[in-house]
Amino acid sequence: MTKAGHQRSSIEAPPRRDLQQLVGYQLRRVGSLVVKELSYIFSGIGLAPGQFSILMLIAEHPGCFQMDLARLANVDRSTLVPMIERLTRLKFIKRDQSDDDRRAFHLHLTSRGRKAIDQVMPDLRSFEQTITDGMGAREKTALLQSLHHVEQALLRQHN
Amino acid sequence: MTKAGHQRSSIEAPPRRDLQQLVGYQLRRVGSLVVKELSYIFSGIGLAPGQFSILMLIAEHPGCFQMDLARLANVDRSTLVPMIERLTRLKFIKRDQSDDDRRAFHLHLTSRGRKAIDQVMPDLRSFEQTITDGMGAREKTALLQSLHHVEQALLRQHN
DNA sequence: TATTGTTATACTCTATAACTATA
DNA sequence: TATAGTTATAGAGTATAACAATA
Numbered sequence: 486m487t488k489a490g491h492q493r494s495s496i497e498a499p500p501r502r503d504l505q506q507l508v509g510y511q512l513r514r515v516g517s518l519v520v521k522e523l524s525y526i527f528s529g530i531g532l533a534p535g536q537f538s539i540l541m542l543i544a545e546h547p548g549c550f551q552m553d554l555a556r557l558a559n560v561d562r563s564t565l566v567p568m569i570e571r572l573t574r575l576k577f578i579k580r581d582q583s584d585d586d587r588r589a590f591h592l593h594l595t596s597r598g599r600k601a602i603d604q605v606m607p608d609l610r611s612f613e614q615t616i617t618d619g620m621g622a623r624e625k626t627a628l629l630q631s632l633h634h635v636e637q638a639l640l641r642q643h644n
Numbered sequence: 645m646t647k648a649g650h651q652r653s654s655i656e657a658p659p660r661r662d663l664q665q666l667v668g669y670q671l672r673r674v675g676s677l678v679v680k681e682l683s684y685i686f687s688g689i690g691l692a693p694g695q696f697s698i699l700m701l702i703a704e705h706p707g708c709f710q711m712d713l714a715r716l717a718n719v720d721r722s723t724l725v726p727m728i729e730r731l732t733r734l735k736f737i738k739r740d741q742s743d744d745d746r747r748a749f750h751l752h753l754t755s756r757g758r759k760a761i762d763q764v765m766p767d768l769r770s771f772e773q774t775i776t777d778g779m780g781a782r783e784k785t786a787l788l789q790s791l792h793h794v795e796q797a798l799l800r801q802h803n
Numbered sequence: 804t805a806t807t808g809t810t811a812t813a814c815t816c817t818a819t820a821a822c823t824a825t826a
Numbered sequence: 827t828a829t830a831g832t833t834a835t836a837g838a839g840t841a842t843a844a845c846a847a848t849a
Contacts, residue, residue, distance in 0.1 A: 504700050508784065509678050509771055511791045513693060516675015518718060518798040519668050521817085524838090533838055534672060541663050552807065559677060564840055566809060588807040588848050612668055615801060616794045625667065628790040631783060632670045635775045639677040642774060680840085683815090692815055711830060723817055725832060747825045747830040 512635070519616075526608045530601040531575060537605070539568045540598060543578055548591045550583070559640070577601055671794070678775075685767045689760040690734060696764070698727045699757060702737055707750045709742075718799070736760055 504510045523534040532540065542557050543549065551569060555562040569592070572578045577598030580590040594602075617625050663669045682693040691699065701716050702708065710728060714721040728751070731737045736757030739749040753761075776784050 503704070504697070505792075506788070507768065507772055508776055508787060508791075509682065509768070510697065510700075511788060511795070512671070512675050512678045513682065513697070514718075515791050515795050515798070516671050516678070517816085518795060519671045519675070520838095521718075522798060522801060523668065523672065524817095535839060538663070538669065538672070545663070550807075559673075559680075560839085561841060562808070563810085563842080567838090569808095586807075586849070588846095590808085609666065609668070613666055616797045617667055618797055620790070620793060624786070624790060627783070627786055628667060629665070629670060631779070631787040631790075632667075632674050633664075634779060636670070636674050636677060638775045638777055639674070639681060642681060676839085679815095683840095694816060709830075719816085720818055721831070722819080722833085726815090728831095745826070745830075747823090749831085 508635070522612060526605060526612060529608070530605055532571075532577075532601070536568050536571055539565065540572055540577055540594070540602065543572075543592045544594050544599070544602060547593050550589045550591065552589070554592070572598070575601075667794070681771060685764060685771060688767070689764055691730075691736075691760070695727050695730055698724065699731055699736055699753070699761065702731075702751045703753050703758070703761060706752050709748045709750065711748070713751070731757070734760075 520534050523537070527534055527537045530537075539554060539558065542554055546553060546557065549557075551562055551565050554565055558565075569578070569580075573580060575597075576595055579593050579595055581593065583589045583591055617628075620628070679693050682696070686693060686696045689696075698713060698717065701713055705712060705716065708716075710721055710724050713724055717724075728737070728739075732739060734756075735754055738752055738754055740752065742748045742750055776787075779787070
């Protein structure tokens with residue numbers, strides 16, 4: 486990877502390191518790395534990270550509508566259409582037309598969807614261990630709290 | 645392996661809240677929100693978040709090659725091509741063919757590129773204030789350190 | 804009129820594989 | 827053979843706008 490001696494990558498000027506001090510920039514950077522790793526983990530069950538998080542939200546909110554998911558995941562309702570279609574085609578979820586509102590469909594996990602979640606949870610926990618390796622319990626708790634803090638500020642911002 | 649109770653899917657079942665306790669999931673979630681806000685900020689200079697971060701890396705590493713950026717930004721070299729093309733077309737950067745290696749091009753900011761950065765920096769700092777609003781200096785430092793910690797663990801993971 | 808979900812469309816970010824021109 | 831950059835292509839994730847069916 487590193488070539489001996491004659492490295493010609495003309496970057497001898499001292500970096501200004503502005504970006505590394507910006508929480509927003511670092512969150513984007515780390516988030517992107519996380520997605521890259523999660524892609525690999527979820528490929529075992531044929532899902533991408535975004536699709537898996539929708540599956541998890543349906544697991545946590547059985548019977549919900551797509552509009553509920555749009556709010557929970559902070560995405561437009563149109564974004565969900567291909568994800569729901571994929572989860573349905575894989576038979577990880579089922580859609581039941583609501584009796585109260587015939588426009589909408591209650592979403593539920595199937596046993597196959599539940600199995601898919603159970604299948605990747607060990608890898609997900611292991612990934613969690615990896616990225617928090619060497620962190621104390623207090624540091625990890627503080628990180629989760631700070632992330633929640635930032636999330637709430639961002640939600641206040643654009644809603 | 646899996647968690648004990650294989651909870652039967654019931655509409656009244658309380659949410660399991662698993663996701664919120666996962667650092668990886670929260671990083672992806674918050675990162676996505678950050679990108680959404682940054683999109684708005686950078687639209688003022690005609691750039692998307694990824695394009696702006698490449699512009700910043702060139703500012704911090706004047707004369708670098710695209711291969712250097714690929715390493716610094718942790719992306720494939722092919723990913724950079726449309727970004728570099730966009731920055732060049734907007735005249736934010738210039739490409740000078742290297743005398744030492746005629747395959748490669750030294751990348752430099754133009755004065756227009758520098759102006760573009762100067763133009764959005766106030767908004768970027770203000771965004772920074774918003775998402776860390778109410779955080780103490782220690783909490784903010786700890787967050788940056790934890791993010792760096794996670795980033796390093798992720799880089800060790802896949803390299 | 805307003806809302807749920809869909810379609811059509813478009814843009815950004817990402818990657819792999821094959822190519823060129825150099826080294 | 828190996829490397830710098832390009833092209834072609836593909837898949838995710840995101841959005842806006844217009845639409846049908848229903849409320």
